[in-house]
Amino acid sequence: MSLDVARIRSAYPALAEGFVQFDGAGGTQPAEPVIAAIAGAMRTAVSNRGSAHEPARRSGEIVAAARSAVADLVGGVPEGVAFGPSATALTYLVARTLSRGWGPGDEVVVSRLDHDANVRPWVQVAEAAGASVRWAEADLATGELPVEQYRELVGPRTRLVAVTAASNAIGTVPAVREIADVAHAAGAQVYVDGVHATAHRPTDVAALGADFYVTSAYKWSGPHYAAVVADPAVWEPLHPAKLVPSPAGAPDRFEFGTLSFELLAGITAAVDFLAGLSGADGSRRGRLLASMTAAADYESRLAAQLLTGLSALDGVTVLPAGGDRCPTISFRVDGQDPAETARRLGEQGICVSHGDYYAAEYFEAAGLRATGGAVRASLYHYNTADEVDRLLEALK
Incomplete structure (x- = not known):
């Protein structure tokens, strides 16, 4: 079962401001029914x-x-x-x-x-x-x-x-x-x-x-x-x-x-x-399982697109995350402080995180915490393939 992403996006008032919201791991935007x-x-x-x-x-x-x-x-x-x-x-x-x-x-x-x-x-x-x-x-x-x-x-x-x-x-x-x-x-x-x-x-x-x-x-x-x-x-x-x-x-x-x-x-x-994301019928629990499965499939495709694009960019290093992963990707631009990368993306309306995101032990073990951690792009079901391309173009 697929998602009607245009319909879903219309339910998030904050998206109308035009920012590319790639900071879902730090907090997603609220849906209109929640606000109401x-x-x-x-x-x-x-x-x-x-x-x-x-x-x-x-x-x-x-x-x-x-x-x-x-x-x-x-x-x-x-x-x-x-x-x-x-x-x-x-x-x-x-x-x-x-x-x-x-x-x-x-x-x-x-x-x-x-x-x-x-x-x-x-x-x-x-x-x-x-x-x-x-x-x-x-x-x-x-x-x-x-x-x-x-x-x-x-x-x-x-x-x-x-x-x-x-x-x-x-x-x-x-x-x-x-x-x-x-x-x-x-x-x-x-x-x-x-x-x-x-x-x-x-x-x-x-x-x-x-x-x-x-x-x-x-x-x-x-x-x-x-x-x-x-x-x-x-x-x-x-x-x-x-x-x-x-x-x-x-x-x-x-x-x-x-x-x-x-x-x-x-x-x-x-x-x-969330139960209504996919338009499935049945109990709320059943609709949630269907909707979250559809959302996971959609987000997985976006993450694959982003990973492929990042791997094609010279001077960008992606932190590995194993075979099974959520659509959250951390990377560094060689020779640039992650805070600077995030700031320059932010100037183009692309919202990402930088630092250790409170995963202090991981970044300490990886030897990256003292040099600013990394940049994080965390995708969500309201993101689009066009937004992924926008991030990749901005990184170029």
């Missing part, structure tokens, strides 16, 4: 959740709808969806809560391919608990994250393995299920950073073997809000520090303060928008 849903929620009477009056009931309905939407998006259940201001904040929350039971001799395994939001929280809580940190290395020649090393890194004292579902720096898609199987065989839990992957391919947390899966809505056409998803049975024994009168049940006890009802309305609208 947020504004609608703010124009409607809502209050803290409760049952005494209609505004209180409305806010409860907004929360329930958003939990159901995210569950459909990633293949979880609504009762396992906890919301928070960002993936970083939620990961710190889960890390602090899980590590209460850790001590000397325990181990956590993190990856040098990951965004620092799925590295530093685990390193810091492990150090505080006296636990050890073990590092999975990216293969710098291929951009892959070899599974074999996990069989040596994971042992009987491993408490948690943190791994990304897709690199926000170079697009690599690790074999998360195989890594999770190694972790589970040793009795460890698996925390998967799905912030980059969720925007680009169908997601099934059970198929991935994720005990926890975190995602951010602003990476898939929604507002700046995030969710971490787990089976309710995984949440049940965990008890974070919280206010005494705040809800005691899960997932509510992991959500501090009053939730942003308007942003949750936007999340539901974003999921519904």
Whole structure:
């Protein structure tokens, strides 16, 4: 099933400004239904959740709808969806809560391919608990994250393995299920950073073997809000520090303060928008799978076009990312600081990122962080082949 890209692009008001938006990994533009849903929620009477009056009931309905939407998006259940201001904040929350039971001799395994939001929280809580940190290395020649090393890194004292579902720096898609199987065989839990992957391919947390899966809505056409998803049975024994009168049940006890009802309305609208990308029929979950599969196919073709074009340019070096990748490509123009490349592209209306994009460990290992990292072009389903050509011409 193909995408009507012209129709899709018309749903993104920001694209009318004419900029080429190649910074999806840093945040996508919001779709019009998302903007309308947020504004609608703010124009409607809502209050803290409760049952005494209609505004209180409305806010409860907004929360329930958003939990159901995210569950459909990633293949979880609504009762396992906890919301928070960002993936970083939620990961710190889960890390602090899980590590209460850790001590000397325990181990956590993190990856040098990951965004620092799925590295530093685990390193810091492990150090505080006296636990050890073990590092999975990216293969710098291929951009892959070899599974074999996990069989040596994971042992009987491993408490948690943190791994990304897709690199926000170079697009690599690790074999998360195989890594999770190694972790589970040793009795460890698996925390998967799905912030980059969720925007680009169908997601099934059970198929991935994720005990926890975190995602951010602003990476898939929604507002700046995030969710971490787990089976309710995984949440049940965990008890974070919280206010005494705040809800005691899960997932509510992991959500501090009053939730942003308007942003949750936007999340539901974003999921519904994604479900309609391909025009498929059926349940929302079924439509999401069809739409995200179609989007992945389309983005893959754009990425292939960009990679072919970049490889034909003298003086451009592409960072390798393995065979299975999201449409996110990092490169350097020989002899030019990545910040300068990004600035000169920006002067031509082409929006890319530069630096280490918070994938600090990867760029440090690659020896590129001290010299400015790289330039990142991250494609999304609203990009076009003409925009790819525009980038290539600008690089020439």
